[in-house]
Amino acid sequence: MTKSFRRYLITIIAPFLFFVSCGREKLQKKEPKRPNIVFIMSDDHAYQAISAYNDKLIQTPNIDRIAKEGMLFTNATVTNSICAPSRAVILTGKHSHINGKIDNLSPFDTTNVTFPQLLKASGYQTAMFGKLHFGNNPKGFDEFKILPGQGDYYNPRFITSKGDTTVTGYVTDIITDLTLDWMERRRDTTKPFLLMYLHKAPHRTWMPAPRHFKAFTKKTFPLPDNLFDDYSDRGTAAETAEMRLLKHMQLSYDLKIPDSIADRLDIKNWNQLGNRIDRLSPEQRAVWDSVYNPIAESFAKEFPTMNDSILTVWKYQRYMQDYLGSIAAVDENVGRLLDYLDNKGLSDNTVVVYTSDQGFYLGEHGWFDKRFMYNESFKTPLLIKWPNVIKPGITEDEMVQNLDFAQTFLEMAETTAPADMQGESLLPLLKGDKKGWTRDAVYYHYYEYPAEHAVKRHYGIANKAYKIIHFYHDTDEWELYDLKQDPNEMRNVANDPSYANVFSKMKADLAEIRIKYKDSEELDKKFIQRYRDAGRIE
Structure with a gap:
C-alpha cells in the first residue's frame, strides 16, 4: 500500500469516524445514568x-x-x-x-x-x-x-x-x-x-460533641419575640400543652444539672441525667464534668433568687447552647x-x-x-x-x-x-x-393524645395565606390564622366577623381535602378506640 493511498483512506475514513464518535456521544447524552x-x-x-x-x-x-x-x-x-x-x-x-x-x-x-x-x-x-x-x-x-x-x-x-x-x-x-x-x-x-444518612441530633x-462543650456553653442567644406568650388569643390547646420552657423543661434531664444538685435544691426532676452520662468513659466524663459542673454550681447559687422570667431566660439560653x-x-x-x-x-x-x-x-x-x-x-x-x-x-x-x-x-x-x-x-x-405544580394547600393530622406534652388531637390545612385547624376528641375548637398579617400565629381569627367568608371557605376546603386523602371522622373514632383498647383513654 503506497503512502499516497494510505493518505487517501485516512481522508475518507476520518470524517466517518468523527461522525460515529459524535453520534455515540449524543446517544450517551440522551441516555444519562440514573442519579x-x-x-x-x-x-x-x-x-x-x-x-x-x-x-x-x-x-x-x-x-x-x-x-x-x-x-x-x-x-x-x-x-x-x-x-x-x-x-x-x-x-x-x-x-x-x-x-x-x-x-x-x-x-x-x-x-x-x-x-x-x-x-x-x-x-x-x-x-x-x-x-x-x-x-x-x-x-x-x-x-x-x-x-x-x-x-x-x-x-x-x-x-x-x-x-x-x-x-x-x-x-x-x-x-x-x-x-x-x-x-x-x-x-x-x-x-x-440510595443512601439514607440519618442523624440522631439534635x-x-x-x-453536643465534647469538642463543642466550651464554645457553645459560653454563647448567649437572642430571645424570641414571643418567648413570654400568654396564649390569650388562641384556644385551650395552646394553653394546656405541656411543653413550656418554664414549667416542663427539666433541669436535670434536659439542662444537665446533676441529680445531686437538683435534689439539694428540691427541684422536681426526672433524675435521668446519670443514665446517659454514665455511658462516658472516665476520660470523656472528665471533659464533661469540667464544663457542666461549674455551670450547675453557678445555677445552684442563683436559683433561690430567680423569678419566673429570669428562670425562663436561663433555661432558654442553656437549651440553645446544647441544642x-x-x-x-x-x-x-x-x-x-x-x-x-x-x-x-x-x-x-x-x-x-x-x-x-x-x-x-x-x-x-x-x-x-x-x-x-x-x-x-x-x-x-x-x-x-x-x-x-x-x-x-x-x-x-x-x-x-x-x-x-x-x-x-x-x-x-x-x-x-x-x-x-x-x-x-x-x-x-x-x-x-x-x-x-398544581397543589395550593397541604393537609396535616396529629394523633398522639393523651400522651407526653398533652398536645390535643387536631387536623387542618394550610395554604400560603391562611391556616385552619380543628382540635377534637375531648374538645371541639377551631382556629384560623392569617399568615400574611400574623406570621407568628398569635391571634386566632376563627370568630372574627371580618374573616367569616375566609373561615367558611377554609372549612369547605378542609372537608374536601379530607375526602381526597381518604381521611374521615370514622377513622378518627377508630384511632381513638385504639387508645381505649390500649388503656390510654378511660
Whole structure:
C-alpha cells in the first residue's frame, strides 16, 4: 500500500469516524445514568437553626452549601409532626391514617411497600445509617446500621443485620464514619445508589460533641419575640400543652444539672441525667464534668433568687447552647460527606437532600418540642441539589410535604410509583416548571393524645395565606390564622366577623381535602378506640 493511498483512506475514513464518535456521544447524552440519591435527615432540626433560613442563632455553612448549589424550600411541611410517624410517611408516601403509623407507640405495618424496596428492585444499591426510630430490620436495604429506638449520643449501640455492636465516640461522627466506610469499601460502582444518612441530633436531650462543650456553653442567644406568650388569643390547646420552657423543661434531664444538685435544691426532676452520662468513659466524663459542673454550681447559687422570667431566660439560653451545639457537629459531618462526593467525582450525578423529620420550637411561644400545626413545628427544612438539573441558588415557596419524597425519588430513578401513594413528585419544581405544580394547600393530622406534652388531637390545612385547624376528641375548637398579617400565629381569627367568608371557605376546603386523602371522622373514632383498647383513654 503506497503512502499516497494510505493518505487517501485516512481522508475518507476520518470524517466517518468523527461522525460515529459524535453520534455515540449524543446517544450517551440522551441516555444519562440514573442519579444517585443521598437523603440526609436530622431529628428535630428547626429551620430557624439553619443559616440559609435564618443566621441569628447559628452558622451552618455546609448545610447551606446544598442550598447555594441547589434549591431552598421555604414552605416545606410535614403531615404529622412527630418522629416515627413522619419517617413512616417519608418511606411509604402515604398519610399516617393510611400507613397506620399514627404515633410513636403504634407498630409500623411492615406490609407497607416503601420506596427503598422499589428502588432496590429497580437496580439501586441501598444503604441506611443512623436513626430510623422504629423497627430493627428495615426492608429494602442491602446494608443498614441503625440506632435502637432513640439511641445514645455517646458510645452508642447500633443494630445491624449481623447483630448489635457498640462504637466508641460521638454519635454524629460515628454515623458519618459508618456512611463513608460503606461508600469507600462496599459501594457497588456498577449501580446507582440510595443512601439514607440519618442523624440522631439534635433530638432531645441535646448533647453536643465534647469538642463543642466550651464554645457553645459560653454563647448567649437572642430571645424570641414571643418567648413570654400568654396564649390569650388562641384556644385551650395552646394553653394546656405541656411543653413550656418554664414549667416542663427539666433541669436535670434536659439542662444537665446533676441529680445531686437538683435534689439539694428540691427541684422536681426526672433524675435521668446519670443514665446517659454514665455511658462516658472516665476520660470523656472528665471533659464533661469540667464544663457542666461549674455551670450547675453557678445555677445552684442563683436559683433561690430567680423569678419566673429570669428562670425562663436561663433555661432558654442553656437549651440553645446544647441544642445548637449538637447542630454544629451535624453541619461539620454533612460537610465531610459533601466533600467525599466532590473528591470522588460523584457530585455531578448525585441528588443530595437535606431535611428533618419535622420542625421544632426554639422558645417561640415559650415552647420546646413540636406536635402542633403551628409553623415552627409544621414547617421543616428542605434543601435539594441536583447538578445540571436544578439551577443553583433558587428559593422555592410552593407548598410541598414530606409526603412527596417517595414519589420524587421514584421518578428520579425512572421507577413507577404505586398508585396508592398520596404525594406528588417534586420534579416539576426542581426543573423550574411551575406550571407542572398544581397543589395550593397541604393537609396535616396529629394523633398522639393523651400522651407526653398533652398536645390535643387536631387536623387542618394550610395554604400560603391562611391556616385552619380543628382540635377534637375531648374538645371541639377551631382556629384560623392569617399568615400574611400574623406570621407568628398569635391571634386566632376563627370568630372574627371580618374573616367569616375566609373561615367558611377554609372549612369547605378542609372537608374536601379530607375526602381526597381518604381521611374521615370514622377513622378518627377508630384511632381513638385504639387508645381505649390500649388503656390510654378511660
